[in-house]
Amino acid sequence: MLNFLLRRIAAGIATLVVALFLMYLLVDRAIDPLQDLIESTAPNKQQLIDQRIADLDLDVNVVVRFFQWFGNLLTGDLGTAWRSGRDVSDVLVHAIGSTLELVTASTLLAVLLGVTVGIVSALRQYSAFDYLIIFLSFLLFSLPSFWVAVLLKQWAAIGFNDFLRDPVVAWPVIIGASLVVGLLWSLAIGGTALRRLQVFGTAAAANVALLAYVQLTGWWERPQIGxxxxxxxxxxxxxxxxxxxxxxxxxxxxxxxxxxxxxxxxxxxxxxxxxxxxxxxxxxxxxxxxxxxxxxxxxxxxxxxxxxxxxxxxxxxxxxxxxxxxxxxxxxQVWGPYFKALSGRPIPTFGDRTPNLGGNYWVQVLDSFTHLALPTLTLVLIAFASYTRYSRSSMLEVMNQDYIRTARAKGLPERLVVVRHGFRNALIPLATVVPIDVITLLGGAIITEAVFARPGMGQLFVGSLDGAEIDPVMAYLLVTAFLAILANIIADIVYATIDPRIRLDA
Structure with a gap:
């Protein structure tokens, strides 16, 4: 293990340096810090151009400038965003924090839901539930993220905020929703007609009881678990x-x-x-x-x-x-004062914090949760389709292997066959997909962040490119390249953890 890590770390450092060098050349070629001055009509235009060239060392060869930047990087200096005058490290810390919140929530939910539904769909192959999940997966996979985000802003934020003015759910809606929930559970569990009927009745009754509790106790005005x-x-x-x-x-x-x-x-x-x-x-x-x-x-x-x-x-x-x-x-428990502070519209549609909100730790956590709700749901809906398809196909392949038939022939319970022999091996392909997806999202869900105006990594990258600021762009590329290399090492370690046949020191 130690030899493997040392080899991969050495190769990763070399890859990172080469990648940064090439990216610096490409970014320098792509941006023009003098563009706004060239198009200016100021009488001292040339003087301003000369001053900016001197300030940004644009008269120095780009290769020399890269090694100057890299030398500063080794001392912990990421440079300065020359338009705002802010240290890049300060800008980067806030952007990473905002993106980490979004990535952590969306990835955990998408993996948990996607893998669970995909496994159940594989075990219920060619059933009505399986066909329903296949249709839903392809539908969500084909939807553009900006369109999903806009719909969620309209219906999940504006519509829900309007609903909270008079939070009453009609009983026909409660009963109809409960019947749908019961039907989905009966399709997922399967079995004989009697078993399906029992599952349907139990799930529908439980859902009616839950929604009735929410309705009759005024839960929407005073939400709590208790x-x-x-x-x-x-x-x-x-x-x-x-x-x-x-x-x-x-x-x-x-x-x-x-x-x-x-x-x-x-x-x-x-x-x-x-x-x-x-x-x-x-x-x-x-x-x-x-x-x-x-x-x-x-x-x-x-x-x-x-x-x-x-x-x-x-x-x-x-x-x-x-x-x-x-x-x-x-x-x-802090929903009441938070609800009043936001004038009865607690689900925001932009940003990652409410300006000048104040309050204690729990108010700040609730504010962060409400700002995360819509962008997280957007990413979960898109990623859910991919994880469902990956886990379903992987589980189907595993369940047709010889060792699964051997386990069944030995008389092991089906639950044990699925959980211990099937599920673990079905996770191996996901060990590659999930780390890469996480790194991709850490690079910034650019479209989602743009729609919801979250100041994350994606917006840092786009804004810095538009402003022709090379230091923030290179800091962004440094983080994403480092995490991409790290993700590949983690994927190899996860492989060996899941499948004992894989040896890192081979």
Whole structure:
């Protein structure tokens, strides 16, 4: 492993230097910092041109200028955006932060939803659900991102803000939506006609109950999860996690997950005091998340048994879900003042922050979430189609392999065949796709950022090119090239982690 990393790092550094040199030459050729002065009608036009040539060293050979820039880079100096006079490092930090928020949210959701739906679609091949997912995937894949973004601004932002003036959902709409949800679940689960009918009725009734709860309790005006809903959602996640990864027959894993749910519900009340008395930060929340996973793992270890590791992993996963629900509940508690501060229109259509908003940590987190909602949904809808198709085709290929037939011939349960033998191997092609997609998005979702006016990496690149500022452009290219090289190394490591047959030190 160490030899592999050293070789790849050395090759990556060499590639990065060559790429930066070539990019510097191309960018210098593409931009003209004197264009605005050449078109100027100022009486001292030539004097202004001479002054800018001297300020930007344009009379120096481009190769020499590259090595001057590269030498400054080695000392940590990324240069200056000469039009605004700001340090490139300051501009880059803000742009990376804005893009990281968007990329993290959209990638996690797209991978989770896309892979899950793709796997289910493959297992239900040639069913009505499979055909529905294929149609939806091709439809979303063919839609231009700017068109999706504009529609979301119109219906998901403006329409939802208008709905919040009088948030009442008609009962026929509730019933109709619940019937659709029940139908989708019955198609996804499959089985005999009786089983489908049972799934349909259960899912439709659960959806009616949930929407009725939202409607009758005035949830839209005072959104919160609370201990009761926390217990219900936690129990549902516990059964889902154990059912998929351990099987509901594994009583130790099931009791571990349910114990973690009860423990999380009990800790809900003291956590309110902790959040009110401690200075919150992202690092504190991350630490609490790790602590939650550790507690869930310990609970599984205490239940013991021959397969205690399976119980521990299930407990850790459910503990993270419970921690996330408590975090979301705490953010929801500041919805009232945030709603009033934005004059009853809490879903914004541009930017990444509300100017001069003020408020505590939770208000700032809620403001960040609302600004992320539309651009994240845009990227998720587009990426969902790709991940669904990748995971479906990969799972179909894996499930036709000889070792899958051997596992079934040995009498292993179908759940075990799918999760342990099929799912893990189906992830191998995604190990290439996901890191490259993440790096592409870190380079800036240029169209999405432009539609929603987010000051991310994409807008930094486009704005710097328009302004003929070579230092910000090169800083952007430095970051994207470095991350592209890093993504390839990570993909190789993930390969070896997923598939033991792959050896990095071969």
């Amino acid at each position: 201990p009761v809903l926390l217990l219900v959602l936690g129990a549902g996640s516990a059964f889902a996690v154990v059912g998929v990864f351990a099987g509901l027959h594994n009583r130790r894993a099931l009791w571990t997950a349910l114990t973690v749910v009860v423990l999380g519900t009990v800790l809900y009340f003291p956590m309110q005091v902790v959040f009110d008395s401690v200075a919150e930060s992202h690092w504190m929340i991350a630490g609490l998340g790790l602590l939650s996973a550790a507690i869930g793992y310990v609970v599984g270890r205490l239940y013991g048994g021959a397969d205690w590791r399976l119980s521990a992993r299930a407990g850790a996963a459910v503990a993270v879900v419970m921690g996330a629900l408590i975090f979301v509940d705490q953010v929801m």
